[in-house]
Amino acid sequence: MSFSPLIRQLIDALRILPGVGQKSAQRMALQLLERDRSGGLRLAQALAAAMEGVGYCKRCRTLSEDELCQQCADPQRDDSLLCVVQSPMDVFAVEQTGFRGRYFVLKGHLSPLDGLGPEAIGIPALLERVEAGGFSEVILATNPTVEGEATAHYIAQMLVPNGLAVSRIAHGVPLGGELELVDGGTLAHAMAGRKPISL
Amino acid sequence: MSFSPLIRQLIDALRILPGVGQKSAQRMALQLLERDRSGGLRLAQALAAAMEGVGYCKRCRTLSEDELCQQCADPQRDDSLLCVVQSPMDVFAVEQTGFRGRYFVLKGHLSPLDGLGPEAIGIPALLERVEAGGFSEVILATNPTVEGEATAHYIAQMLVPNGLAVSRIAHGVPLGGELELVDGGTLAHAMAGRKPISL
Structure with missing residues (x-):
């Protein structure tokens, strides 16, 4: 067969x-064919429309079919905070925390071995944005991976000397789960970053 | 957001x-948009082509864009065996066992509560096919569920009185895994269906 x-x-x-x-x-194909052909056609149209129509926000570089994405176009947001992330998906994740500042989306992380230097991931555009922006704080929310850390470190090196407040999202134990399942590196960060409790 | x-x-x-x-x-959408737009467009085209172009084989009723599916059109197959299954996916599963007879694909199983009687799932067409076919054996390979068993039983009741050899695929313990994880009903079937070992 x-x-x-x-x-x-x-x-x-x-x-x-x-x-x-x-x-x-196989299961998807046969299920669509057997049970939901109109849904399959809708999906085909949605795919074609998105693949052809969606570009990048010219300000923050997230995915958007408009010149400015909804976050950049929103006049209600805090213009003094800039959150730097690695991908459009991360914008969605940070939005869910209640953050309502501005964003800048890198194209992934620095990866010299793959030929991805600062230009390739959009750091010059980030620096331009920061210079033009009048932000009081730049929050580096790249992934908590070796590459994400290196990228955050590189960006901090470019921004801190200009007197800008630059911060990195906190490392520590995630909520839920058990301490014994947390890896040593994370736990070490959590210990080093401990905070006094005030009752 | x-x-x-x-x-x-x-x-x-x-x-x-x-x-x-x-x-x-979300992950699928953003990954396609970020990394593989041409793949996304190909998927859109493949979806549209399949949703619009694929019909049913007029003989065995599996999904096919041709009048006769590949199994029905193949002159090399054993015309004396007919395997009755519940869905096109099951044809694929049975093919993998090395079976090279003919097929008939029901539209699911009997389900009187959902209004699915013999006509709705295509049993009259199956009987016609069997009458016209000259098969020496009809193998009932509906699912090993209550509904699949009931459907197989119903079909057997229609065919056996005509003197046709009708068989049901064997129930028993699946290969791999551990006996203690097999449910009681399956194990009871395996015990009742035990076979003598000849060395």
């Missing part, structure tokens, strides 16, 4: 989705 | 895929 060519092409195409292997792709 | 409308529509549309929730849909 031996799916027919159109079904085979659909299964192959579905496999580009993250987390979708051969088996899931 | 606050994705832009096109991204939001794409995320909503992706959620119709089985096993894809809000979080996975």
